[in-house]
Amino acid sequence: xxxxxxxxxxSDAPQRLGGGFWAEMFILHLHNPPSGxxxxxxxxxxxxxxxxxxxxxxxSGAAAQGFHTPAILLTGTPDGLLGRAWALMDVAxxxxxxxxxxxxxxxxxxxxxxxxLPDQLARITAELHAIDAAPIRSELEDLTGRSVxxxxxxxxxxDRAARAEDPLLIGAVSRLQDTQPEPITNVVCHGDIHPFxxxxxxxxxxxxxxxxxQIADPSCDLAFTALLLGTPPLDAPKTLRPAINAxxxxxxxxxxxxxxxxxxSAIDPRRFDWHTTLHAVRILDEITERExxxxxxxxxxxxxxxxxxxxxxxxxxxxALTPAMSxxxxxxxxxxx
Numbered sequence: 001x002x003x004x005x006x007x008x009x010x011s012d013a014p015q016r017l018g019g020g021f022w023a024e025m026f027i028l029h030l031h032n033p034p035s036g037x038x039x040x041x042x043x044x045x046x047x048x049x050x051x052x053x054x055x056x057x058x059x060s061g062a063a064a065q066g067f068h069t070p071a072i073l074l075t076g077t078p079d080g081l082l083g084r085a086w087a088l089m090d091v092a093x094x095x096x097x098x099x100x101x102x103x104x105x106x107x108x109x110x111x112x113x114x115x116x117l118p119d120q121l122a123r124i125t126a127e128l129h130a131i132d133a134a135p136i137r138s139e140l141e142d143l144t145g146r147s148v149x150x151x152x153x154x155x156x157x158x159d160r161a162a163r164a165e166d167p168l169l170i171g172a173v174s175r176l177q178d179t180q181p182e183p184i185t186n187v188v189c190h191g192d193i194h195p196f197x198x199x200x201x202x203x204x205x206x207x208x209x210x211x212x213x214q215i216a217d218p219s220c221d222l223a224f225t226a227l228l229l230g231t232p233p234l235d236a237p238k239t240l241r242p243a244i245n246a247x248x249x250x251x252x253x254x255x256x257x258x259x260x261x262x263x264x265s266a267i268d269p270r271r272f273d274w275h276t277t278l279h280a281v282r283i284l285d286e287i288t289e290r291e292x293x294x295x296x297x298x299x300x301x302x303x304x305x306x307x308x309x310x311x312x313x314x315x316x317x318x319x320a321l322t323p324a325m326s327x328x329x330x331x332x333x334x335x336x337x
Contacts, residue, residue: 052085061136094201122258183217223275
């Protein structure tokens with residue numbers, strides 16, 4: 001059954017979900033849903049069928065092992081009216097960890113949120129790393145016909161840096177390839193664990209959005225989350241940045257400490273530092289790609305689809321990270337000259 005099949009009817013208008021910058025998300029309210037589908041489902045509509053299949057494979061594999069993430073119910077390829085890959089999944093309970101942090105009530109809630117946040121992120125990361133990566137890795141290799149790992153990401157970054165003729169990124173990727181450490185162990189990494197991808201329903205945490213998932217060393221996840229906590233992607237006045245970054249560093253250190261507690265394992269500094277630089281390069285690469293896009297209005301173009309020409313240079317949170325990521329990559333490259 002396709003998402004756009006005639007027998008799939010709605011009891012109410014689809015409800016768009018915010019927060020995504022790659023895929024589009026909707027809650028669908030189905031009228032007399034087919035067998036196996038609940039009345040309310042989440043539809044994730046993606047522009048890249050290969051990426052969509054990749055993330056669905058990882059998410060399904062994690063859910064099958066009892067990890068708390070929405071189960072994938074149906075998937076489809078870009079051969080229908082939508083013209084895009086799609087997946088239907090269960091509606092995840094709860095709200096993002098920082099949901100509702102606005103207005104006067106934020107001042108009251110903020111201290112308790114900050115106390116809980118590093119432990120919540122650490123706990124769900126440790127739970128993810130504890131599941132068996134082998135069957136998911138096997139499925140990904142069957143899906144792609146090749147081995148999986150961060151080497152593929154490095155190759156893609158090298159190609160994109162060369163096409164962009166960016167000397168900083170070219171040099172950084174080359175150094176990363178030369179200094180890549182062997183993983184201590186390969187685990188399922190989400191690749192994008194941050195407060196808006198973790199939903200809380202009481203004490204129950206649920207992880208969503210598996211676009212950047214990978215089979216890799218645990219430091220792949222740890223470095224990304226610590227990097228975002230330590231350098232919060234906020235467009236704040238320069239006068240406030242030192243205080244924000246100081247608070248962020250404390251959150252980052254607390255997160256790493258709580259991860260070691262929950263996982264009962266020590267973090268290897270060399271692997272952690274290498275993956276930190278990898279993510280800084282990845283962020284700069286995506287910022288460069290986004291800044292190369294232009295906004296085009298195409299009235300009357302019936303072949304266009306939602307998101308075909310969207311300039312998100314200013315509203316993507318990574319835009320605020322450019323100075324910090326550039327400095328980190330410059331230090332890494334300079335230290336190896």
